[in-house]
Each structure stands twice: as structure tokens, then as C-alpha cells.
Amino acid sequence: MAEKRKKLLQGNEACVEGALYAGCMFYAGYPITPSTEIAEGLSVRLPQRGGKFIQMEDEIASIAAAIGGSMTGLKSLTATSGPGFSLKQEGLGYACIAEIPLVIVNVMRGGPSTGYPTGPSQSDIMQAKWGTHGDHPAIAVTPAYVQEILSETVRAFNLSEKYRTPVIVLYDEILGHMREPITIPDAGELPVVDRAKPTCPPEEYFPYDEKYEVPPLAPFGTGYRYHVTGLNHKKDGFPTNDSKQIRENNMRIMNKIENHKDEIWKNEEKFLDDAKIAVVTIGSTARSANFAVRVAREQGIKAGLLRPLTVWPFPDKAVKELSKRVRAIIVPELNLGQMVLEVERCAGGACAVEGIHRVDGEPINPAQILEVIKKYA
């Protein structure tokens, strides 16, 4: 059976499969390289299951429509790339404060601005966390394999529905466009989380009830008539100017993620047990790092790999712990230094931290990483 379902899929096609597996029923988007294949795929597949697809007039409208779709109870997705992700920041902040589940895929390309549309990049790591104004929670998952794009897209939907917050699926052009054989999991193989809905009578319902960490969200049109706003609000969803309530509102949306980081974090570790030199990296760069670490091991160098599958919240605990037992942490990334700052913060001087950076539209190759590993061997 499994063999039958083996397919050679592009990363973006696997994202479509993941969204469908998770139960996505609504997509709104705008064409942009290198993520367009997601929209193309869902425009065909969603109506086949009664779902809705719409191509909006721009990126801002796309995220707004997707949030609207989610308000009716449908699992909703929008996908984009760098410049489009910049435009979506406004809607992303709205989904954060209004606590509306939503998955946003950002297939990273070279920038700034129009940059290099068909070239890979990992320069939106910080944008994924700090792109929208104001303090807000951020979850970003970072797959590195085509199969993993499927499973991490499912996980993104699960986290989004569970925590009532937008979740970003962050991968680069190489992964978006490369093809790898994958198998589509059977129903039940991967967990699928559905949104909690209220069971109380409408008159007792508060969409932002502080007695819950994550209050249940009633779909529009189900008898719970309530108000949603992007203003700081009270538990009933109406705006407030009360500083105590504003603080409580802000802190709850932060803490619902902060207090559950252990459940949200996911890392892959390779050869770390006795490693003296660790590579910490994500996405397609982690594939190069894996290659480099294997070659280093063959040469007798005690190198290992820590690959976060959740870059936000940043895996502080794992990196802190790692920094205390290795000589050096190497951080290769397709930008001029973003994740390395987080690693330096976590290491706090406990070990050497060195970045490898590249912004020429080419991937960081295994030889580049191996060279730096050898420097610390």
C-alpha cells in the first residue's frame, strides 16, 4: 500500500497535501514566486472536497480573506514569499490579537524587495518573529525535507487551532521547488487537531474568557453573536482603555504560547551525544549541514547537528544546554546573520559561536560548513 502512494512531489505540492490532510477548507492567496504552486494546487483540490479557493487582489486582501474564512470555522491557509510576507504583516498582527487560527506559508526567496525571486534565502527568520508591530506571540515551523513539509504543515494547522494563533510555515525556495519521493500518510497516521468550540449557552460565552488559557472560538453564524476587534479588548471582545485589562489581554496572548514552549518545540538531533562541535541550522541549509557533519564524522571529527523544526519560539533550552557541552556552535544560514543572534544570546559566551552566511542566491554547500567544522576540530 505505502509503495503505491509513493510520489515524487515538489515541496510546494507536499504543502498542499499537508494542508488537505490537516483539513484545510479555505485558501486565499495572490500569485508570487516561489510559492505559487501552493495556490495552483489548492485551486484544483479544495473545490473537490467542497472547500473554497479565492485569488484575491493582493497579499493584504488574501490574509484578510483567510482570516474571514477562519472566523466561520474553516481551517484556513494563505501562502506567499518574502515581499508578500511583508504585506501580510498587518493581517498577521490582527490574527494574533484577535486570536484567530490561520496558517501562513512563507517560501523564502532572496531580498530585500523584489530581490531574487527564484533564488533561495532564509532571510525572513526575523521577519517571521518581528515583522508585525507590537508584542505578539510567534510560532514558525521549519521543515527541511519534502516529506517534512507535509507533516510540518499538518503540525502548523494543529498548533494554530490548538492555540488560536497564526502559525507560519517557513521554508526556502530550494525546498519549495525541489522534488523528492514522499508517501502521503493514511488518515489517522498523523494527529489532526480541531478547534475547540464553546459548549456553554450563548449568553455565557466570552470569546476572550480569561478563565481559559485558550478560550474556545465559536464560528460565526452558530448562535454565538460576539464582537471581534483589532483593538485591545476585554473578555467579551469589546475595546477597552483600561490599563489592567490591556495588560491582561496582551499577557494572555503571549503566555498561551510562552507557557507551552515544551509542547511546541521540536528539534532533530544528530551525533550530538559526544559532539564537540555542533551545527545549528534550519531548512535546506540543514541538509548541507547533515552532509558536512557525516563527512566530519568519517574523518574522526566529533561534530553534531541540532536542527530546530520550530524556529519560533526559539529553542532556547536546547541551545543553552548544547552550548555548555560543545566547543563551538556553527550557524550556517542563507542571510547575513539572523539565527546566529539567537544562538549567541542562548550560548551567553559558554562556547564559540560562528555564523556562515550567504546571500548570492546559491545554497551554502557542505564543503563550506565542513571547512568551519575543521577550524574547531
Next chain:
Amino acid sequence: MSARYEIRFSGSGGQGMILAGIIMAEAAAIYGDKNAVQSQSYGPESRGGASKAEVIISSQPIDYPKATSIDCMLAMTQEACNKYHSDIKPGGILLVDSEEVKTLPQGDFRLISFPIIGTAREELGKTIVANIVSLGMITELTGIVSHEAVEKAVLARVPAAFMELNKKAVNIGFACAKALK
């Protein structure tokens, strides 16, 4: 490193190089018993410019998806040949279209110049299947995947109306390369 077999298909946008790469990867990973990843690089436009598709084939899991040391490369334009031939490994193969690539590069590789587009035009009446002819040739030259797997992969990717044409194209490719051996 030796566990990886690397093939690069290069030409200009619109010549079907990426499709050739996809079919090669499917022949190896879906219709064969190997692992394969296919990646590509091209400009923002749908037509023109140098484009390349790379296929890594291995019996092991494949991490780095891009070519590092190429076993076999196809160049269907002079621009692609000039731009991409430098990382062919010693003893590797470079197959070029003899009509398009007039200035032949020097290097420690086996250079084969063959009228691929001309063969598609004369034998099949359609230059559009030159990529499939080249795929047949590369299959024969490298022996990395079986004829049967490539033929199945080709037929699975093309519309019903063009199956016969493509089947002929891939088989002409096999025969042309066999004669060169």
C-alpha cells in the same frame, strides 16, 4: 560522496530541461529502486535564459539536493554549456547538442557532441521532444536507471495524445547513444 550519482540537464527556459530532470528522478525513485531528488534553477521568466535541472540519485538518503561533482551533464545551448560545465567531475560525461553548442569546452571529461535537436526534427518531426531524446541518450550513456523505468516515467508524465511520440523519442535516444558507445 561516491554514493551520489549526479546528473545536470541544462539549456534555456522552454526546452524542457526541468521536465527531463523530473522524469529522470521519477524513473529512479518511483519506477526504480533508488532514492532521487530533483532540483532546479532558473530565472524569473518562463522563456529564455540559462536553466538547469539537477538530479541526484543514490541508494542512500540524500541530504544535499544540489550537484557538487557532476557525473553526467547535458547542455542544449552554448550559454548553458559555458555557464554550467565547470563542475563536471574528472572522467564524467558532457553531452552537448551539436547544432547549438559550437564552441566546445575542454576538460577532463568525455565530450559527446550530437545533433539531438536535429534528430528530433528529422526522425520525429518535432523539436519539442528533443528533451526526451536527450533523456533516452543519458539513460543509455549512464546506465543509472533502466530503459524500462525511464520509459514508464516518460509515459506517466505526458498527455495520452503524445504517448506514442514520446515513446519513440526516448527509444531513439537509447539507440543513438548505444551507437556512440
Next chain:
Amino acid sequence: MSEPAVKEKKQKLSVPFNYDKYMRPHKLPHIWCPGCGHGIVLKSLLRAVEATGIDKDNICMVSGIGCSSRTPGYVDFNTMHTLHGRAFSFATGIKLAKPEMKVIVISGDGDALAIGGNHFIHTCRRNIDLTAIVYTNSTYGMTGGQYSPTTPIGDIATTSRYGNIEPPFDACEMAKAAGATFVARGTAYHTLELEKTILAALQHKGMSVVDVIDACPTYYGRMNKFKSATHMMEVIEKDGTVNVKQVDKLPPEKVQGKLLRGILHNVERPEYCQQYANIIEKAKGGK
């Protein structure tokens, strides 16, 4: 509601209209200034909603940012106060996801025609079944009276102290050109007429736009030397407009330079969600 009851001799209602049925009374007082017509428009809207007979559970009201966009907070529907200019896009998502819901968009002229101009155009083009009420008061009231896309040339605003040099938009002409299938205009002054116009908009299948001329005495009025709120309503809304049905009966000089009220455009064209339902049929059948 703080406005005095409208003097309506012609009003057919035998009992006073029960606005509380549609309001969230505990959310009052509203934020609108004395003399602002937004409350009058809301009352017309609620009477029209009552006339449609649609259950409150099946009504969704979506707004952007600005004075008029605070309306959803006061009414007992499924309500969403969204981002500046984006109400049309949020509403499009809600409507497409749940076509059985009646979705009303509340927007101001800055919200709909400036920052949301592109969304407005494309929502009209799609002919999706939304009813948009655009409150046109020629100013950005929430931010203190800057010139807007409907401020007449020469008028004063906090950002056009020397007189506005930008020509104003006509929301109705724009909606019609973009493809909305129902386009109408009303004013806060002609409250009963507005109620009927909004009712017709709510009953229309497709994108309906009602441009409501509604003066802002606090900023626009004071800066442009209007004596009072009522004076403004008389000059801009009563004397500055003419019902489209009377155009042929009036001498040209009584029509010239005036905005037309009433239903200005009403055509049938396939509605977006209905067409998408066909897509679903096709996609399911084609598999």
C-alpha cells in the same frame, strides 16, 4: 441612541420601532459626536434589516477603521471590526466560506475609497453578495479632520489648510464602473428614503453599494464655516442632492452640481458564491 426620534408623519409603523432588538444597549453611549449623522444611518439600516426578516444569527457585520467602522460594536450580530481599508476582504472571506450568511460591510469614504480603494474595486468586480454601506463625510474624523478622497476641491482640512487641490471621488460611479450590480446613494437627512434604499440593497443578490452622504460637523463642518450640524445637513444633504427620480422633472439648473440619490444602478449578473458553487460541482464531478 442619542438622536431625537425622526419626525416621520409618513412612517407606517404603528408602534415605535424597537431598536433594542438589534442593539447591544450596554455598549452605549456610542463614540459619535453630537450632530453626527452616523446614528441616523444606523437606525435606517436596522429598520431595513428588520424588514428583510433575516435572523440576527445569520447576519455578519464587518467594518474597517474609522468613526463609522465602530458601528459593528453597537449591534447584536456576528460582528468584526477589522483593519483600515480591509473590511471588504475580510467580508469576502466570510461570505465565500459561509454563503448562507448575510454579510454587511460598514466603511467610511477614507476606508473604502483611499486605503481600501483596491479592495473596494475588486469586491465590486467579483459581484460577491455583500451589502456595503459607505459613510461619506469627506473627512477623516477619527484622526481629527484630514482631507479625504471625497473632500471637494478648495475645502479646508487639517492637512489642506490652503484648500484641497485633489478632485473628489464619486463612490457610486466607481462602484458601477468596477462591476457592482446594485449602486445607490442616500443621505442621513432623508432617513426614510435611506431605509428603503438599504432594504433594496440588502435584498439584492450580488454586490450592493450604498453611498451615504453624512456630514461631520465636528471637523469638516467647523473648518469649512458651517453654522451648525443642521445647517450642514441642509446644505450638503438636502440641498446638495436630488433624487434620481426627480431629475427629469426639474429644470437643469436645479440638478446641476448635485449628487443623485436613490437607486442609480441595478442589474443582474452571476453572483460570485453561486458561481463558486458551480465550480465545486464541476470539481467533484470531474474527479
